[in-house]
Amino acid sequence: EIVMTQSPATLSVSPGERATLSCRASQSVSSNLAWYQQKPGQAPRLLIYSTSTRATGIPARFSGSGSGTEFTLTISSLQSEDFAVYYCQQYNNWPPYPFGQGTKLEIK
Amino acid sequence: EVRLVESGGVVVQPGGSLRLSCVASGFTFDDYAMHWVRQAPGKGLEWVSLIRWDGGGTYYADSVKGRFTISRDNSKNSLYLQMNSLRAEDTALYYCVKDFYYSGSGNYGFGDYWGQGTLVTISS
Numbered sequence: 001e002i003v004m005t006q007s008p009a010t011l012s013v014s015p016g017e018r019a020t021l022s023c024r025a026s027q028s029v030s031s032n033l034a035w036y037q038q039k040p041g042q043a044p045r046l047l048i049y050s051t052s053t054r055a056t057g058i059p060a061r062f063s064g065s066g067s068g069t070e071f072t073l074t075i076s077s078l079q080s081e082d083f084a085v086y087y088c089q090q091y092n093n094w095p096p097y098p099f100g101q102g103t104k105l106e107i108k
Numbered sequence: 109e110v111r112l113v114e115s116g117g118v119v120v121q122p123g124g125s126l127r128l129s130c131v132a133s134g135f136t137f138d139d140y141a142m143h144w145v146r147q148a149p150g151k152g153l154e155w156v157s158l159i160r161w162d163g164g165g166t167y168y169a170d171s172v173k174g175r176f177t178i179s180r181d182n183s184k185n186s187l188y189l190q191m192n193s194l195r196a197e198d199t200a201l202y203y204c205v206k207d208f209y210y211s212g213s214g215n216y217g218f219g220d221y222w223g224q225g226t227l228v229t230i231s232s
Contacts, residue, residue: 034218036153043203043222044153055220087153091217095167097143097155
């Protein structure tokens with residue numbers, strides 16, 4: 001069973017700066033990786049799929065990269081609405097479809 | 109507009125049973141697989157179960173296998189989760205999630221639309 005590990009657990013960044021979030025898979029998931037954003041009291045929202053494809057309506061400041069076991073979500077210039085928890089999920093080898101434990105992006 | 113509305117979450121005693129429902133609208137329900145994903149209070153996301161677009165295949169996390177049963181009624185645009193032998197660790201917000209891939213693709217994967225969740229609490 002694949003284990004997804006996200007780092008760091010908490011990331012403190014100032015508005016306007018770049019944020020880089022990492023996700024590692026315990027074995028290769030090819031490019032079958034998705035990223036979600038979750039704000040307090042809300043359901044998760046799909047941001048990125050297939051490692052680097054933005055979902056409908058997602059701003060261009062969100063980008064994804066990587067392959068195999070190492071993946072990155074980058075937010076190029078943080079806006080106030082971007083402070084949230086971010087999860088990665090693999091869908092290459094299933095079931096299950098494990099999520100990472102999440103990275104909380106907080107205002108510095 | 110895609111809409112997923114869950115219901116059925118209540119407080120149940122350990123060992124009890126519960127059936128969650130999800131009514132879908134805004135898309136052709138029987139063209140997509142559906143998932144249940146849960147989130148314990150203050151914790152991360154945990155995938156629970158997947159059902160194929162036609163109900164012909166079902167998959168479960170090890171933590172619920174043998175206790176939970178996912179099903180769907182395409183005539184009612186509805187998804188269900190029958191939960192038996194409930195444990196304290198099943199306490200969570202349960203989300204109904206639409207799979208991204210159209211049935212004709214032969215793929216299953218991630219969720220592109222999520223409901224707001226229904227809260228299940230297991231407590232004596």
